[in-house]
Amino acid sequence: MSDVAKEAQVSRATASYALRGDTRIADDTRRRVLLAARKLRYSANLSARSLRSGKSGIIGVAIFELDKPYPAQMSAAISRQINAHGMQAIIQQTSNSKQDEVSILRHVTSQLCDGTIFSPGSITNEEMQELADGKPLVLLDDPSAEPVFDSVMTAGFEGAAMAVRHLLDCGCRRIGVVGADMADSTDPVQRHSVRGRRVAGCLKTLKAAGIEARREDFLSLDRWDGEMARDLGHHLADTTDLPFDGIFCMTDSLALGLIRGLHECGVEVPRDLAVVGFDGIQEGESYIPSLTTISTDKEDLARKAVDALLARLQGDDDNRPPTRTTAGCRLVVRESTARIR
Amino acid sequence: MSDVAKEAQVSRATASYALRGDTRIADDTRRRVLLAARKLRYSANLSARSLRSGKSGIIGVAIFELDKPYPAQMSAAISRQINAHGMQAIIQQTSNSKQDEVSILRHVTSQLCDGTIFSPGSITNEEMQELADGKPLVLLDDPSAEPVFDSVMTAGFEGAAMAVRHLLDCGCRRIGVVGADMADSTDPVQRHSVRGRRVAGCLKTLKAAGIEARREDFLSLDRWDGEMARDLGHHLADTTDLPFDGIFCMTDSLALGLIRGLHECGVEVPRDLAVVGFDGIQEGESYIPSLTTISTDKEDLARKAVDALLARLQGDDDNRPPTRTTAGCRLVVRESTARIR
DNA sequence: TTGAAAGCGCTAACAA
DNA sequence: TTGTTAGCGCTTTCAA
Numbered sequence: 026m027s028d029v030a031k032e033a034q035v036s037r038a039t040a041s042y043a044l045r046g047d048t049r050i051a052d053d054t055r056r057r058v059l060l061a062a063r064k065l066r067y068s069a070n071l072s073a074r075s076l077r078s079g080k081s082g083i084i085g086v087a088i089f090e091l092d093k094p095y096p097a098q099m100s101a102a103i104s105r106q107i108n109a110h111g112m113q114a115i116i117q118q119t120s121n122s123k124q125d126e127v128s129i130l131r132h133v134t135s136q137l138c139d140g141t142i143f144s145p146g147s148i149t150n151e152e153m154q155e156l157a158d159g160k161p162l163v164l165l166d167d168p169s170a171e172p173v174f175d176s177v178m179t180a181g182f183e184g185a186a187m188a189v190r191h192l193l194d195c196g197c198r199r200i201g202v203v204g205a206d207m208a209d210s211t212d213p214v215q216r217h218s219v220r221g222r223r224v225a226g227c228l229k230t231l232k233a234a235g236i237e238a239r240r241e242d243f244l245s246l247d248r249w250d251g252e253m254a255r256d257l258g259h260h261l262a263d264t265t266d267l268p269f270d271g272i273f274c275m276t277d278s279l280a281l282g283l284i285r286g287l288h289e290c291g292v293e294v295p296r297d298l299a300v301v302g303f304d305g306i307q308e309g310e311s312y313i314p315s316l317t318t319i320s321t322d323k324e325d326l327a328r329k330a331v332d333a334l335l336a337r338l339q340g341d342d343d344n345r346p347p348t349r350t351t352a353g354c355r356l357v358v359r360e361s362t363a364r365i366r
Numbered sequence: 367m368s369d370v371a372k373e374a375q376v377s378r379a380t381a382s383y384a385l386r387g388d389t390r391i392a393d394d395t396r397r398r399v400l401l402a403a404r405k406l407r408y409s410a411n412l413s414a415r416s417l418r419s420g421k422s423g424i425i426g427v428a429i430f431e432l433d434k435p436y437p438a439q440m441s442a443a444i445s446r447q448i449n450a451h452g453m454q455a456i457i458q459q460t461s462n463s464k465q466d467e468v469s470i471l472r473h474v475t476s477q478l479c480d481g482t483i484f485s486p487g488s489i490t491n492e493e494m495q496e497l498a499d500g501k502p503l504v505l506l507d508d509p510s511a512e513p514v515f516d517s518v519m520t521a522g523f524e525g526a527a528m529a530v531r532h533l534l535d536c537g538c539r540r541i542g543v544v545g546a547d548m549a550d551s552t553d554p555v556q557r558h559s560v561r562g563r564r565v566a567g568c569l570k571t572l573k574a575a576g577i578e579a580r581r582e583d584f585l586s587l588d589r590w591d592g593e594m595a596r597d598l599g600h601h602l603a604d605t606t607d608l609p610f611d612g613i614f615c616m617t618d619s620l621a622l623g624l625i626r627g628l629h630e631c632g633v634e635v636p637r638d639l640a641v642v643g644f645d646g647i648q649e650g651e652s653y654i655p656s657l658t659t660i661s662t663d664k665e666d667l668a669r670k671a672v673d674a675l676l677a678r679l680q681g682d683d684d685n686r687p688p689t690r691t692t693a694g695c696r697l698v699v700r701e702s703t704a705r706i707r
Numbered sequence: 708t709t710g711a712a713a714g715c716g717c718t719a720a721c722a723a
Numbered sequence: 724t725t726g727t728t729a730g731c732g733c734t735t736t737c738a739a
Contacts (some may be wrong), residue, residue, distance in 0.1 A: 026717070027716090035716085035717095035725075035726085036725065036726045036727075037718095037726090037727095038717095038718080038719080038725075038726060038727075038728090039720060039724085039725055039726070041719090042718090042719095042725085045718090049724060049725085050724075051724060051725090051727080054724080054725080066496075068472055068718070069716085069717075070417070070477065070715085070716050071413075071474075071478055071661065072412075072413045072414075072416040072417035072478070072715085072716080073413075073417050073715070073716035073717040073718090073731090074420075074716080074717055074718075075413040075717090076411070076413035076414050076417050076716080076717075076718095076732065076733085077716080077717045077718045077719085077730080077731050078717080078719085078731085079731085081413075082473075083474070090442060091432070091438055091441060091442040091457070092439040092442035092443070092648070093440055094435065094438075094649075096408045097432055097433055097438035098433040099431035099436075100432060101431060101459060102433070104432065104458075104459045105459070105461070108459075108461075108466070113456065113458075113469070113473055113474055114459070114460055115456040115457065115469075115474070116432070116456065116457040116458065116459070117445075117454075117455065117456055118442060118445045118455070118457070119448070120444070120449075120450075125449070128454070128558055129454075131409055131410070131724095132380055132412065132423075132454055133412075133424070133454055133456070136411065136412035136413065137412055137478070141485075147726050155407075180718055185559065201567040214384075225708070234623065251648075253651065279709090282652055284654070285652040285653075287656060288654055299596035307433065308649050309593075311592055311596065311622055311623055311626040312626075312653065312654070313625070313626060313629055313653070313655075314654075315626075318694070336720065339375070341413065353722090367732065368732090376709075376710085377709065377710045378710090378711095378732095378733085378734095379709075379710060379711075379734080379735080380708085380709055380710070381736095382733070382734060382735085383708095385736090387709090390708060390709085391708070392708065392709090392711080395708080395709085410731065410732085410733075411731085411732050413731085414715090414730080414732035414734085415730070415733055415734075416715095416731040416733090417716065417717085417731090417732080417733075418714080418715050418717085418732080418733045418735080419715085419733080419734055420736045421737085451728070477719090524732095528720075528734080547734090683718050695724090
């Protein structure tokens, strides 16, 4: 920077101000400095700036497996949104391991990022608060009953309710749910989780339709993983009498795995039963059959998350209570529920 | 750090050495320092460390669209590999825009990362060299004729040759190629690109089989995008006589889009023609029909890329010529080529 | 084996 | 409107 200042015949401080567009600097001076900077191909040292000012212009995005479609598409959308605000986005993978979550918060988020959009796995609010070290965090699908951080939620309750409503509208009467326990909607720990809210939505619609939900209609899985759903499909198809004519899966990946598993055993969707997913991943559109789903509006989610973070960053009032917004979602009807009643 | 030093009753310098495991510090002293650090929940300030030492322990991964399966799965693998070496990985999206590529190199890579694994889009070697500012770069599928940086390649030539060989083995005689021009293998600019190498592989196998390649069997697309392939599928299916009995697609995403497009017009894979993709994305496994593909070994690619970067980082000899390695790949035969001859 | 002290490149308070 | 100057928290040279 000294070189730039010398070239522009000003002091280092003036150069610093001019480069960052401080209004106190005269237009003419600023122009001279910018010219000099361009000429010398100068760009400010991030470490030094960050050390001194505590700001880096970098926003972190921390999310579980990036090789799964939903988190990948979500973080891509958030990253674009951050760039649109002139900041740099860096994405990190928590791999659903607490150790990685802690390490990211401790070594990158709190150190380097002005703020982070975080998809919490097994870490607690207390741990986050300590590790974030005062840097603002916006959580995606925060499962806490008492929010401590700003968060953006997916519309689990409304979405699942719509999904089951749609299955009923398609004429389904024996509805199964894949990826959760019926008890998840009442369990104090699971209740506010993605899973709990989606189950609650299912139950609401079933109840409204006068259908009694039964525990055995909820098929839990150890992980939300397409391979597990595929195995479940085999298992379901092999039971002598198919117990369901419609299935709601907690995620699109589960739905696609399930459809594949059923297919491998001769049960076809939508011919033999209807399937609805949740998330709206791109893959569902070109799958055969294409997947009916509750599609979360990822642009909307990204916008709300980034806006919440920027509000905190510019925030005059650091102590205002955490906000909680919900991303839009809509039912996208495709082939997987195209049943002749 | 002063606090830690005081707590451990040593000087700040000693604390610094002890924390980083310098051998000069007596075991006993080190233990005292580590204990103090833990007690005070101290962790070193990244900006300060990086400003002073020029090292951050962070490796960058810059890749085009993260919402596409192949780059997402690749960067996830690289990120895990970096973590396995005890370093932090940050992923950035170039969105295939030169502006983003420049911005990432200028503001993050050269400033913050000890090195970067970079998937070049439209940026030139000269620009990278200037922007990287001495920080090592490892390129993924570097298209340059004269490499300037270390790089890891996918086995485009061998893979494509295998793919077409497999189509021939399945009894296909009228083979189409989707996503490239025949001229790409000879065009001086495209020749070393992913596209050019894959086309060259096709041509080699065809020639060896005594089949003359025709320009019109190569169906170019503006972008490697599933939607474009889907449209192409419509178009192909609508021609009175299906011109191909086997198609090799430049990528799995193209293959899935194409199969879907054909399906929408009543042409079924593999019944009416066989399709092979390239990349080995997870989605191909559970698609209906499951996709035969040339699967790039992503773990191998990640390992080679990270090893090359670490070698440069520890490198005694900064001037040794750039290395170029190739990731393994294998033919994975699935339903999309299961034809009765 | 440890400590004192300089300084990485920048920003921001203060002075002019 | 611009310049002077004191650090931000750490690492590393040099001296003890």
